[in-house]
Amino acid sequence: MLPAERLERVSSWGGATSAMSWVYRPTTVEGMRDVFSLARAEGRSVGLRGAGQSYGDAATNAENVCLDTSRMTRILDWDPGTGRIRAEPGVSVRQLWQYTIEDGWWPPVVSGTMHVSLGGAAAMNIHGKNNWKVGTIGEHIEAFELLLPSGELVRCSREERPDLFHAAIGGFGMLGCFTSITLRMKRVHSGLLEIEPVPVRSLDEMVDTVEGRLADADYLVGWMDTFGRGAGLGRGLVHHANYLPDGEDRCAAQTLRVVNQELPPTLMGVVPKSMMWALMRPFTNDPGVRLVNEAKYRMSRFEGHRRYRQSHAGFAFLLDYVPDWKRAYGPGGLIQYQSFLPTETARAVYREILERSHRAGLTPYLGVFKRHRMDPFLMTHAVDGYSLALDFKVTAGNRRRLWEHAAALTRVVLDAGGRFYFAKDSTLTAPQLERYLAEERVQRFLALKRTLDPDALLQTDLWRRLFTSKET
Amino acid sequence: MPTTASWRQAIVVGASSGIGAAVARRLAEAGTRVALVARRPSELDAVARAITEATGDPARALVFPHDVTAGGEVPALLQRICHALGGLDLLVYAAGIMPRIGADEYDLDKDRAVMEVNVVGAMAWCNPVADRFARAGAGTIVGISSVAGDRGRRGNPAYHASKAALDTYLEAVRNRVARHGVRVVTVKPGPVDTPMTKGMEKLPLLVSADAAAAELLAGAARGHHTVYVPAKWRPIMFVIRHIPSFVFRRLDI
Numbered sequence: 001m002l003p004a005e006r007l008e009r010v011s012s013w014g015g016a017t018s019a020m021s022w023v024y025r026p027t028t029v030e031g032m033r034d035v036f037s038l039a040r041a042e043g044r045s046v047g048l049r050g051a052g053q054s055y056g057d058a059a060t061n062a063e064n065v066c067l068d069t070s071r072m073t074r075i076l077d078w079d080p081g082t083g084r085i086r087a088e089p090g091v092s093v094r095q096l097w098q099y100t101i102e103d104g105w106w107p108p109v110v111s112g113t114m115h116v117s118l119g120g121a122a123a124m125n126i127h128g129k130n131n132w133k134v135g136t137i138g139e140h141i142e143a144f145e146l147l148l149p150s151g152e153l154v155r156c157s158r159e160e161r162p163d164l165f166h167a168a169i170g171g172f173g174m175l176g177c178f179t180s181i182t183l184r185m186k187r188v189h190s191g192l193l194e195i196e197p198v199p200v201r202s203l204d205e206m207v208d209t210v211e212g213r214l215a216d217a218d219y220l221v222g223w224m225d226t227f228g229r230g231a232g233l234g235r236g237l238v239h240h241a242n243y244l245p246d247g248e249d250r251c252a253a254q255t256l257r258v259v260n261q262e263l264p265p266t267l268m269g270v271v272p273k274s275m276m277w278a279l280m281r282p283f284t285n286d287p288g289v290r291l292v293n294e295a296k297y298r299m300s301r302f303e304g305h306r307r308y309r310q311s312h313a314g315f316a317f318l319l320d321y322v323p324d325w326k327r328a329y330g331p332g333g334l335i336q337y338q339s340f341l342p343t344e345t346a347r348a349v350y351r352e353i354l355e356r357s358h359r360a361g362l363t364p365y366l367g368v369f370k371r372h373r374m375d376p377f378l379m380t381h382a383v384d385g386y387s388l389a390l391d392f393k394v395t396a397g398n399r400r401r402l403w404e405h406a407a408a409l410t411r412v413v414l415d416a417g418g419r420f421y422f423a424k425d426s427t428l429t430a431p432q433l434e435r436y437l438a439e440e441r442v443q444r445f446l447a448l449k450r451t452l453d454p455d456a457l458l459q460t461d462l463w464r465r466l467f468t469s470k471e472t
Numbered sequence: 473m474p475t476t477a478s479w480r481q482a483i484v485v486g487a488s489s490g491i492g493a494a495v496a497r498r499l500a501e502a503g504t505r506v507a508l509v510a511r512r513p514s515e516l517d518a519v520a521r522a523i524t525e526a527t528g529d530p531a532r533a534l535v536f537p538h539d540v541t542a543g544g545e546v547p548a549l550l551q552r553i554c555h556a557l558g559g560l561d562l563l564v565y566a567a568g569i570m571p572r573i574g575a576d577e578y579d580l581d582k583d584r585a586v587m588e589v590n591v592v593g594a595m596a597w598c599n600p601v602a603d604r605f606a607r608a609g610a611g612t613i614v615g616i617s618s619v620a621g622d623r624g625r626r627g628n629p630a631y632h633a634s635k636a637a638l639d640t641y642l643e644a645v646r647n648r649v650a651r652h653g654v655r656v657v658t659v660k661p662g663p664v665d666t667p668m669t670k671g672m673e674k675l676p677l678l679v680s681a682d683a684a685a686a687e688l689l690a691g692a693a694r695g696h697h698t699v700y701v702p703a704k705w706r707p708i709m710f711v712i713r714h715i716p717s718f719v720f721r722r723l724d725i
Contacts, residue, residue, distance in 0.1 A: 062558050
């Protein structure tokens with residue numbers, strides 16, 4: 001029997017689903033091994049969890065054991081000469097950049113929040129606003145150590161066990177648990193980026209703007225007013241950012257200090273940011289978001305292309321300006337529907353997704369558009385194309401309709417050669433993914449899973465939802 | 473407002489017959505996965521088969537034979553059931569006995585058995601489930617008590633005492649876990665046409681087990697903390713509770 005006091009409610013980040021799990025937070029590799037043994041002895045599976053920032057059920061494991069790595073937060077090795085850092089899996093992206101920035105290094109790939117863990121980032125193979133240019137985080141990982149379900153600790157790199165290296169990165173915690181990760185950081189010569197906002201009047205203009213700037217930009221991200229219709233469908237604001245070249249920032253030593261990267265403690269000068277989600281709550285509905293989006297879009301057109309400089313953290317971690325912003329969505333939480341589409345089909349599909357959502361009366365409240373490229377990992381979500389991430393509010397009343405809507409969108413996306421990302425997904429089902437599961441590299445991954453984890457010790461709710469047949 | 477359909481996984485203790493079996497069937501038909509717990513495996517299997525036939529889903533009802541007087545087994549069994557169901561939203565404690573006793577019979581063995589099943593068994597199940605639900609910050613516990621708990625009638629002292637004890641226990645648990653978002657519902661049926669009442673005469677407002685199940689689940693889903701079944705018992709019992717004791721002992725009720 002497992003100890004009742006370990007039983008905790010573990011939620012998806014978006015809060016739309018949750019599960020009860022026996023949660024263990026080991027601080028050493030030995031402690032991780034013990035959790036594996038305990039689960040085996042009790043006939044339970046182990047779900048690996050980092051910072052719990054996946055939107056859906058990728059880090060929950062209902063009625064089984066949850067191995068939470070968030071207490072393994074040591075930086076094991078840092079070389080400011082080469083920018084090579086070795087760290088435990090629970091180290092957050094926040095910890096990482098704060099550790100290295102004063103030496104002039106920034107993580108090569110970061111997510112929109114700095115609260116993800118390094119282990120989770122590697123397991124999901126996260127991308128940033130520079131994906132088309134530098135690839136996913138996996139492409140900057142030099143090596144890692146992985147604790148296999150057997151209890152064996154193996155070292156992987158592009159030279160040592162390259163098969164496992166390319167499977168465990170992006171392997172969503174199904175092959176083993178990272179115990180240390182070696183990452184190459186990116187040299188920066190200033191704590192600031194040069195930003196150019198570019199208002200766009202339509203989806204076509206959004207795509208054309210991004211496409212036209214691929215050669216010049218270091219980061220590109222499009223915010224979309226999801227309420228735009230007709231000729232204004234897909235309208236929004238593209239942010240184009242560049243690193244400053246060496247010597248450009250004469251106060252680099254100053255701008256690279258952690259204090260100058262911190263996000264502002266208040267928003268609009270007065271509202272403490274910890275309270276902000278509560279103020280947003282009355283606006284988190286169709287008329288409210290329509291109004292706020294309209295105002296934001298109009299303001300951006302009014303201000304035009306005025307360039308400015310902003311800290312790395314300020315530009316990269318937009319999602320962290322309002323802590324707990326998901327709470328503004330209310331008790332039902334939110335899901336994100338992010339689809340990745342090849343360049344040829346993206347425009348038509350995104351138009352259809354937006355129009356269908358309007359017709360269904362299920363308009364997403366946030367839309368984010370990015371450019372991507374292929375990567376060499378087995379379970380990649382990447383395409384040579386684009387992604388559009390849409391946040392949908394979940395309520396007791398719309399839940400069933402929303403899942404049906406997502407299923408309809410998924411058919412469109414898959415028919416157009418699209419892909420999905422496990423860190424975001426909440427709605428896919430195993431039958432929808434039949435074609436994807438038949439792909440050669442997915443089959444190679446599953447074969448590796450059967451070899452390394454024959455009793456399926458490592459599982460999550462997402463794994464059971466997508467990879468086991470007919471589980472309810 | 474929660475509806476029956478929002479309970480995804482439930483345990484029904486005392487699911488082999490009577491109100492428990494009817495509640496299990498109703499829940500399963502509304503889409504809930506139900507763990508059927510009772511002493512007699514063959515009768516549980518029959519209930520499970522009926523559910524499979526009605527829903528076409530062999531995984532909708534799972535069978536867990538268990539004697540509620542073996543309270544020490546419950547924590548481990550609860551873990552097994554939750555694992556099998558994939559979670560838990562609802563516990564219905566419907567196990568209960570009412571031995572026939574003569575007008576002047578005082579039988580400690582019968583009385584003890586009544587307390588074991590109706591009270592201690594309820595505690596054995598509700599305690600760990602309340603702890604689990606408090607950790608989850610959600611969940612509903614439904615205890616099937618009786619209008620009998622409202623007064624001590626002359627006919628069956630231990631039965632009335634057991635239901636009064638269950639009422640007070642459920643109220644206290646409700647007061648403990650309410651702050652965690654957990655709901656505890658006390659159901660007080662009048663006479664229901666079940667094996668327990670078989671052969672008894674003079675049963676006022678008798679309802680079928682299925683009608684009682686429908687009504688109590690609807691009341692629990694609406695968030696009521698005490699549900700009389702049928703609802704007319706509420707005003708009737710209000711009056712009966714207020715009859716002075718010296719009058720009550722002279723009445724033939």
